[in-house]
Amino acid sequence: MPAETRAGGSAAGPLGVLGGTFDPIHFAHLRLAEEAREALSLARVRLIPAGQPPHRGAPGSTADDRLAMAHLAVAGNPGLEIDDGEVRSAQKSYTVLTLERLRTELGPQRPLVLILGADAFAGLPTWHRWSEIFALAHVAVANRPGYAPHGRRWPSVLSPELDAACGGRVTNDAADLRYQPAGRVIPFDMTPLAISASLIRDLLRNGHSARYLLPDAVLDYIDSHNLYR
Numbered sequence: 001m002p003a004e005t006r007a008g009g010s011a012a013g014p015l016g017v018l019g020g021t022f023d024p025i026h027f028a029h030l031r032l033a034e035e036a037r038e039a040l041s042l043a044r045v046r047l048i049p050a051g052q053p054p055h056r057g058a059p060g061s062t063a064d065d066r067l068a069m070a071h072l073a074v075a076g077n078p079g080l081e082i083d084d085g086e087v088r089s090a091q092k093s094y095t096v097l098t099l100e101r102l103r104t105e106l107g108p109q110r111p112l113v114l115i116l117g118a119d120a121f122a123g124l125p126t127w128h129r130w131s132e133i134f135a136l137a138h139v140a141v142a143n144r145p146g147y148a149p150h151g152r153r154w155p156s157v158l159s160p161e162l163d164a165a166c167g168g169r170v171t172n173d174a175a176d177l178r179y180q181p182a183g184r185v186i187p188f189d190m191t192p193l194a195i196s197a198s199l200i201r202d203l204l205r206n207g208h209s210a211r212y213l214l215p216d217a218v219l220d221y222i223d224s225h226n227l228y229r
Contacts, residue, residue: 013043014111014177022049022066023059025073026214028193035190036115037079040174044079050093051086060201061227063087072217094128099136111181112137125161137182142190204228
């Protein structure tokens, strides 16, 4: 994929891409998006709820409900937006297909930055057509609770296959993401928040409060639609 010159760059700025089942969306998702946007100087972050996640069982709520909750969660934050492409697609929600769709929508020169947690990144070689992702987007790797800061662990946690794929791609300079559309790998640290959607579902299923783990508007939607009970 052709790289942009440092003199030209991208007028629109890099677009972050954060996919997930969001079942339901919660503050750890939102904080990851917000901190990635700020740390990597992203123009915006696009959250993309999965329609048919291929690597897990059926979600606890419908794709339309998860999409509605995502919209409620980002309301009022102009730096975050929601993409319904995977929810509306008849295909399984493979990341490489989503990135191909975004390339068609945004053109070959817009920098795209796929945001992953360290655990997801370590499992990248198990993903569908995973090696093609680097030609479609940069990859930003956030630490997660239980992982040491990047300076003390990168790249020792990578499999030999992924380590080889990252050769020559790793940068610590967010400016590198602006001047080419894809192909770099950048680590960044985020505030560790040990919140999971499975924890929230378990709390609700057992009649406990999940307040302060997710936005009030999302919790109100869950209550009004009797989800996860």
